[in-house]
Amino acid sequence: MIVPQFISWIRTAPPGERAEATRSLARAWLVSDLTEEDRAAAEGALLILLDDPSPLVRQAMAEIFARSIEAPAAIVQALSLDQASVALPVLEHSPLLIDADLVDIVATGNSEVQSAIARRASVPASVCAAIAEVGSAAAALELIENASAELAPFSWDRIVERHGHLAAIREAMLVLDDLPAAMRAALVAKLSDTLTQFVVARNWLSADRALRVASEARERSTVNIASRSRGDDMRGLVRHLRATGQLTAGLILRALLSANLELFESALAELSGLPQARVSALLQDRGHASLQALLSRAGLPESTFAAFRIALEASHETGFADSIGGAARLRRRMVERVLTHCGTDRLTAEPLLILLRRFATESAREEARLFCDELMVEESAAEIPDDLIAA
Numbered sequence: 001m002i003v004p005q006f007i008s009w010i011r012t013a014p015p016g017e018r019a020e021a022t023r024s025l026a027r028a029w030l031v032s033d034l035t036e037e038d039r040a041a042a043e044g045a046l047l048i049l050l051d052d053p054s055p056l057v058r059q060a061m062a063e064i065f066a067r068s069i070e071a072p073a074a075i076v077q078a079l080s081l082d083q084a085s086v087a088l089p090v091l092e093h094s095p096l097l098i099d100a101d102l103v104d105i106v107a108t109g110n111s112e113v114q115s116a117i118a119r120r121a122s123v124p125a126s127v128c129a130a131i132a133e134v135g136s137a138a139a140a141l142e143l144i145e146n147a148s149a150e151l152a153p154f155s156w157d158r159i160v161e162r163h164g165h166l167a168a169i170r171e172a173m174l175v176l177d178d179l180p181a182a183m184r185a186a187l188v189a190k191l192s193d194t195l196t197q198f199v200v201a202r203n204w205l206s207a208d209r210a211l212r213v214a215s216e217a218r219e220r221s222t223v224n225i226a227s228r229s230r231g232d233d234m235r236g237l238v239r240h241l242r243a244t245g246q247l248t249a250g251l252i253l254r255a256l257l258s259a260n261l262e263l264f265e266s267a268l269a270e271l272s273g274l275p276q277a278r279v280s281a282l283l284q285d286r287g288h289a290s291l292q293a294l295l296s297r298a299g300l301p302e303s304t305f306a307a308f309r310i311a312l313e314a315s316h317e318t319g320f321a322d323s324i325g326g327a328a329r330l331r332r333r334m335v336e337r338v339l340t341h342c343g344t345d346r347l348t349a350e351p352l353l354i355l356l357r358r359f360a361t362e363s364a365r366e367e368a369r370l371f372c373d374e375l376m377v378e379e380s381a382a383e384i385p386d387d388l389i390a391a
Contacts, residue, residue, distance in 0.1 A: 030065075046072065076097070156183055182240035193214070253304065
């Protein structure tokens with residue numbers, strides 16, 4: 001048995017040599033055919049080496065034992081609680097650490113430690129929840145980019161709440177194909193708040209002006225997100241909008257004037273408490289009484305009823321959007337028709353007229369942009385030589 005000689009030697013050997021010797025001993029413990037007596041002696045020597053003053057020695061052990069299911073559990077546990085340079089390989093790879101161990105380490109570890117755990121090949125929901133709750137932004141980013149992380153909806157919400165103001169977090173989440181619409185809307189709201197604070201701090205805009213601009217931009221983004229949402233995803237978005245105070249009469253009117261029937265119906269169903277099929281049937285009824293009763297039950301201001309009625313009549317005549325782009329922007333003719341009616345109605349409230357005028361300006365500018373884009377495409381096509389087209 002050479003273990004006693006090894007223990008005697010490490011007391012005076014240089015750190016680098018001790019680390020290499022420790023690496024060899026750890027590898028022998030895993031792969032060599034040791035007797036029970038030799039294995040026990042080797043484990044004892046490795047346990048003693050946990051107290052070595054040089055981190056190089058403990059790093060050597062961590063590198064050998066990090067991925068092994070046969071490693072000594074007590075040693076792996078000790079290494080996981082060591083300084084970051086030692087613990088990281090074990091935290092990222094060891095199959096011997098249980099969920100409770102990882103949750104506890106997340107709660108007490110620094111960003112580097114939390115990030116290593118977030119990179120594990122499998123991150124269970126409980127560990128994801130711990131990182132979402134107390135983890136650094138860097139750890140949250142690792143978690144988002146880890147396809148094997150079992151992130152529950154409430155963990156996503158917490159990450160957005162804590163780190164959604166950071167561009168890296170938003171970008172990493174927004175590229176995910178299966179990100180719920182409600183989460184996209186929450187990220188847009190975070191971006192809106194961040195930009196508002198920035199421009200106000202720079203004195204580029206007054207606080208009131210910045211808030212109004214941000215609110216309008218957020219509503220446009222919300223309708224754009226909704227244009228890509230269907231079914232449960234749409235209903236989840238509408239519930240989120242209501243919970244965050246964004247499901248306003250202005251947003252619902254924007255949805256209708258953008259010819260987004262699904263968002264319009266889902267919003268009224270959410271606010272009225274009626275099944276969406278029932279809401280759809282009431283909207284198909286061309287009688288004014290049904291629409292007025294529905295809007296009243298949804299709690300929308302009575303001053304907006306005429307605008308909704310005229311917009312719905314216009315939509316029935318022109319049809320609803322049949323494409324994502326069509327359901328994401330205001331329809332100029334519909335907006336102008338509603339504005340014309342409300343502008344001649346003495347009962348129309350001034351705030352509604354202001355909102356409709358803004359809608360009219362926005363829709364006109366958008367239509368002009370689309371027209372210019374089409375012209376540029378036609379001009380580019382015309383510049384292609386005929387012989388190249390033929391080829």
